[in-house]
Amino acid sequence: MKYAIMFNVLKDGEIEPINWGKDYFKPNNSIILLEEYTPAVWLWHGNKQSLIDRRIANRQAESLKGYGYKAGGTIIGSRTRVINEIDQRLITKDAVTDKNWEKFQEILEIETEPLDQNIVIIKEEGYEDDKVELRPTPELETSIIKEEPPIEGSSSEIPEKAKVAKEISIPKVSKYEKKDISLKTTAPSENTKTFKKAEYSFESEVKEIPSPEIELTQSQIASIKDALETSLNLHDILSRIEKIEKKIDGFIQEFQDFKKMYQSNRKNKND
Numbered sequence: 001m002k003y004a005i006m007f008n009v010l011k012d013g014e015i016e017p018i019n020w021g022k023d024y025f026k027p028n029n030s031i032i033l034l035e036e037y038t039p040a041v042w043l044w045h046g047n048k049q050s051l052i053d054r055r056i057a058n059r060q061a062e063s064l065k066g067y068g069y070k071a072g073g074t075i076i077g078s079r080t081r082v083i084n085e086i087d088q089r090l091i092t093k094d095a096v097t098d099k100n101w102e103k104f105q106e107i108l109e110i111e112t113e114p115l116d117q118n119i120v121i122i123k124e125e126g127y128e129d130d131k132v133e134l135r136p137t138p139e140l141e142t143s144i145i146k147e148e149p150p151i152e153g154s155s156s157e158i159p160e161k162a163k164v165a166k167e168i169s170i171p172k173v174s175k176y177e178k179k180d181i182s183l184k185t186t187a188p189s190e191n192t193k194t195f196k197k198a199e200y201s202f203e204s205e206v207k208e209i210p211s212p213e214i215e216l217t218q219s220q221i222a223s224i225k226d227a228l229e230t231s232l233n234l235h236d237i238l239s240r241i242e243k244i245e246k247k248i249d250g251f252i253q254e255f256q257d258f259k260k261m262y263q264s265n266r267k268n269k270n271d
Contacts, residue, residue: 001121001122002035002036002037002039002121002122003035003036003074003076003077003115003119003120003121003122004020004033004034004035004036004037004076004107004112004119004120004122005017005020005033005034005035005069005071005076005077005118005119005120006018006019006020006024006031006032006033006034006118007031007032007033007034007060008024008029008030008031008032009029009030009031009032009053009056009057009060011053011056012259013056013059013060013252013255013256013259015032015060017117017118017119018031018118019117019118020112020114020118020120022108025044025046026046027046027047027048027049027088028046028048028049029046029049030043030044030045030046030049030053030054030056030057031043031044032044032057032060032061032064033104033107034064034068034069034076034077034080035077035107035122036076036077036079036080036122037107037110037122038082038107039077039079039080039082040080040082040083040084041061041064041065041077041080041082041083041084042083042084042086042100042104042107043057043058043061043083043084043085043086044086044088044104045057045085045086045087045088045089046088047087047088047089051245051248052248052252054087055245055248055249055252056252058083058085059252061083061085062083064077064080065080065081065082065083066078066080066081068080071119076119084100084103084104085100086100086101086104110122110123111123
C-alpha cells in the first residue's frame with residue numbers, strides 16, 4: 001500500500017497535518033503534499049505568499065525529502081528524493097510550472113481511502129494482488145518388487161583366474177658419443193652493396209591571412225557601451241539580491257532559534 005499526507009506551513013515555520021482535499025489551497029497558504037505514488041514532495045505556494053514565507057516552506061519540504069514523516073509505527077515518504085515546487089504566480093507563464101501543476105492535479109484526483117484523520121491510502125488503477133492457486137500433489141503408485149533366486153553360473157560362483165607374472169626385459173641403452181660441431185661463418189662477398197638513407201628536409205611555409213577590418217559607426221559603438229553598462233548593472237543588482245536573500249535566511253534562522261529558546265524557557269518556568 002502507498003500512503004499520502006498533506007501539510008499546511010504556518011507562519012512561524014511549523015507544519016500541521018491537514019485533511020486531504022483542496023480546502024486549504026488559498027492565496028495566503030503554502031501546502032506540502034508528501035506522497036508515495038510518484039514518489040515525491042510537492043510544494044504549492046499561493047500567489048500572495050511573500051519571499052520569506054516561500055523560503056520557510058521550502059525548508060520544511062527539504063526536511064521531509066528523503067526522511068519522510070513518522071506517523072505511528074510507520075514512516076511515510078522515506079524514499080522521496082524529488083521536490084516539485086509550484087508557484088501559483090507562474091502558472092501559464094513557465095513551462096516547468098505548468099507541467100508540475102498538471103501532474104499535481106492528477107495526483108489530487110487519484111482515488112484514495114482515508115486511513116485516519118489526515119493520512120490516506122492511494123489506490124492504484126488496475127492494481128490486483130497476484131493470486132496463487134494451490135494444486136494437490138499427485139499420489140505416487142507403489143509396487144512390490146519380489147526378489148528372484150540367483151542364476152546358476154553367475155559371476156559370484158566363477159573362480160578368479162590366476163594372475164601370471166610376465167618378465168619384462170629392458171634393453172640397455174648405449175651412451176651417445178659427443179661430436180664437435182663447428183659453426184662456419186661466411187665472409188661478406190664483394191658484390192655486397194651498402195645503401196645510405198636519403199635525407200630530406202621539409203620547410204613549411206605559413207601564410208598569414210590578414211584579418212578583415214571592421215569599421216563601426218559612432219552609434220554602434222555607443223550601443224555596445226550601453227549594453228555593457230546594462231549587463232554590469234544587472235550583475236550588480238543580482239549580487240545585491242543574493243546578499244539580501246542571505247541576510248533574510250539568517251534572520252529566519254535566528255527567529256527560529258529564538259522561538260525554540262523561548263519555548264524551552266517557558267516550559268522550564270511552568271515545571
